[in-house]
Amino acid sequence: MANAASGAAGRMYMELSKTTMKRIMLLITFTVLLLVGVQRMDVVLGALGFLWGILSPMFVGAALAFVLNVPMSALERRLFPRTGGKKTKKGKKGVSPALARAVCLLLTFLLLALVILLLVLVVVPQLAESIASLGGYVAAAAGRFAAWAEKQFAAYPEITSRLENLSINWAELAKNLWDFLTTGVGSVVSTTISATMRVFSAISAGFISFIFAIYLLLQKEKLGLQCRKALYALLPKRGADETIRVCSLSHKVFSSFITGQCVEAVILGAMFFVSMTILRIPYALLVGCLIAVTALIPIVGAFIGCIVGAFLLLMVSPMQALFFVVLFLILQQVEGNLIYPHVVGSSVGLPSIWVLVAVSVGGSLMGIAGMLVFIPLTSVLYALFREFVYQRLQAKGLQVK
Numbered sequence: 001m002a003n004a005a006s007g008a009a010g011r012m013y014m015e016l017s018k019t020t021m022k023r024i025m026l027l028i029t030f031t032v033l034l035l036v037g038v039q040r041m042d043v044v045l046g047a048l049g050f051l052w053g054i055l056s057p058m059f060v061g062a063a064l065a066f067v068l069n070v071p072m073s074a075l076e077r078r079l080f081p082r083t084g085g086k087k088t089k090k091g092k093k094g095v096s097p098a099l100a101r102a103v104c105l106l107l108t109f110l111l112l113a114l115v116i117l118l119l120v121l122v123v124v125p126q127l128a129e130s131i132a133s134l135g136g137y138v139a140a141a142a143g144r145f146a147a148w149a150e151k152q153f154a155a156y157p158e159i160t161s162r163l164e165n166l167s168i169n170w171a172e173l174a175k176n177l178w179d180f181l182t183t184g185v186g187s188v189v190s191t192t193i194s195a196t197m198r199v200f201s202a203i204s205a206g207f208i209s210f211i212f213a214i215y216l217l218l219q220k221e222k223l224g225l226q227c228r229k230a231l232y233a234l235l236p237k238r239g240a241d242e243t244i245r246v247c248s249l250s251h252k253v254f255s256s257f258i259t260g261q262c263v264e265a266v267i268l269g270a271m272f273f274v275s276m277t278i279l280r281i282p283y284a285l286l287v288g289c290l291i292a293v294t295a296l297i298p299i300v301g302a303f304i305g306c307i308v309g310a311f312l313l314l315m316v317s318p319m320q321a322l323f324f325v326v327l328f329l330i331l332q333q334v335e336g337n338l339i340y341p342h343v344v345g346s347s348v349g350l351p352s353i354w355v356l357v358a359v360s361v362g363g364s365l366m367g368i369a370g371m372l373v374f375i376p377l378t379s380v381l382y383a384l385f386r387e388f389v390y391q392r393l394q395a396k397g398l399q400v401k
Contacts, residue, residue, distance in 0.1 A: 057205045061212030068108055069217060070258050075104040098218075105217055119289055126286040130312045137315050250380050257376040264343045265295035268302060268335050275331065281324055282316055283309070298371050299359045302332060350379040 037044045080100040216223065231240040269292025276284035291305035306328045313321040340355075350358070355375055362374025393400060 057208040058212055060205070061209035062216060064209060065213040065216040065220075066254065067258060068105075068112075068213065069220070070255050071111065072104050072108045072217060075107055076100060079104065101218055105214070119293070122285055122289050126283055130283070130286075130315065133315050246380070246384065249383060250376070253379045253383070254376040257379070260343045261296055261298065261372075264335075264339055265292045265301075267339055267343070268292060268295045268331070271331050271335070272327075275327055276324070279323065279327065281313070281320055281327070283312055287312070287324075296372075297368055298375055299356065300363070300371070302328075302335070306332075350375065350382055354378055354382060 080103075228240075228244065231243055235243065269288045272291050273284050273288030276287060281287075287305070287309040290308060291302055294301040294305035294308075297304070306325070309328075310321045310325055313324050355378075358374040358378035359371050362370030362372075362377075364370070366373070
């Protein structure tokens with residue numbers, strides 16, 4: 001009996017030792033790789049840049065698919081509630097799931113094209129009018145400058161006499177101009193070729209991203225099933241369950257953030273359009289659309305629209321531009337204190353102070369893209385950390401008030 005117990009204990013010790021040795025070996029390997037990576041950071045960054053150049057169309061396509069999936073899923077739930085992403089043989093009115101998915105994807109693209117077309121029809125004519133008025137303003141300013149210069153020449157005749165006595169070596173000037181043109185042609189040609197290659201590369205990458213996004217949207221259930229199978233095959237069941245839970249939470253938060261950000265931008269643009277129309281400030285529709293588009297950038301986007309709108313109004317009337325800036329400050333306070341925390345903050349479950357922190361950190365690290373990504377990312381981390389804190393307090397039997 002004692003021998004059996006000692007044998008079982010020995011086997012358990014051996015299994016424990018094997019598990020511990022595996023963990024120690026993994027830790028040593030990771031530490032060595034980390035040290036080598038830190039010492040050869042230039043090689044690591046070069047390799048990452050090379051991989052990003054290859055995989056960037058896939059990442060862009062995945063991001064595009066994620067954004068388009070929000071309206072497409074809403075259309076699926078609305079038009080085909082029985083199909084709606086589930087594997088049923090027949091959906092509503094006998095429509096197969098594949099056909100329902102294709103119809104909703106096509107409707108999503110049509111809605112997106114309609115929104116872009118409306119923005120172009122609204123913005124381009126008024127923008128052309130603004131550019132024409134700006135040209136008239138510049139012409140008038142040039143006329144006033146010419147009149148001022150004539151007065152100065154008349155008041156100070158010595159300036160005219162000095163200008164008339166200037167000696168210009170036209171031969172040397174022509175030679176310098178010819179040298180500049182001959183040396184500049186080569187650089188212009190090389191710059192044009194490189195720019196053309198970059199444009200062609202960008203178009204090719206965009207086309208690949210678009211096709212990849214369509215494939216992801218049409219096959220999202222199948223791809224999701226394959227990913228779940230891979231997780232359960234590679235990870236322990238508990239780790240796979242936790243990974244799937246975190247991914248589901250991230251999907252929910254990011255989708256809610258995209259919806260909330262779009263709703264907030266539409267509300268803010270409508271507020272500016274109505275207010276400017278009531279106050280008879282020109283370019284109400286143009287500025288409203290402009291602010292609605294720039295407001296998609298969290299926190300600072302509306303200020304970009306304000307700068308452009310104030311510049312356009314400055315060409316018409318400085319007083320109107322001043323009224324617009326005052327109106328912007330008032331509506332920005334309303335938007336920042338009432339609309340944004342309730343629409344966007346509640347959609348991601350993140351307090352306002354952490355929204356500001358996420359925008360600041362994301363903007364510093366990755367610019368505009370960082371502002372868009374870090375708010376939902378911070379929300380996911382905030383929810384996971386809050387859950388961890390509650391579990392720890394519950395395990396210790398503490399209630400902190």
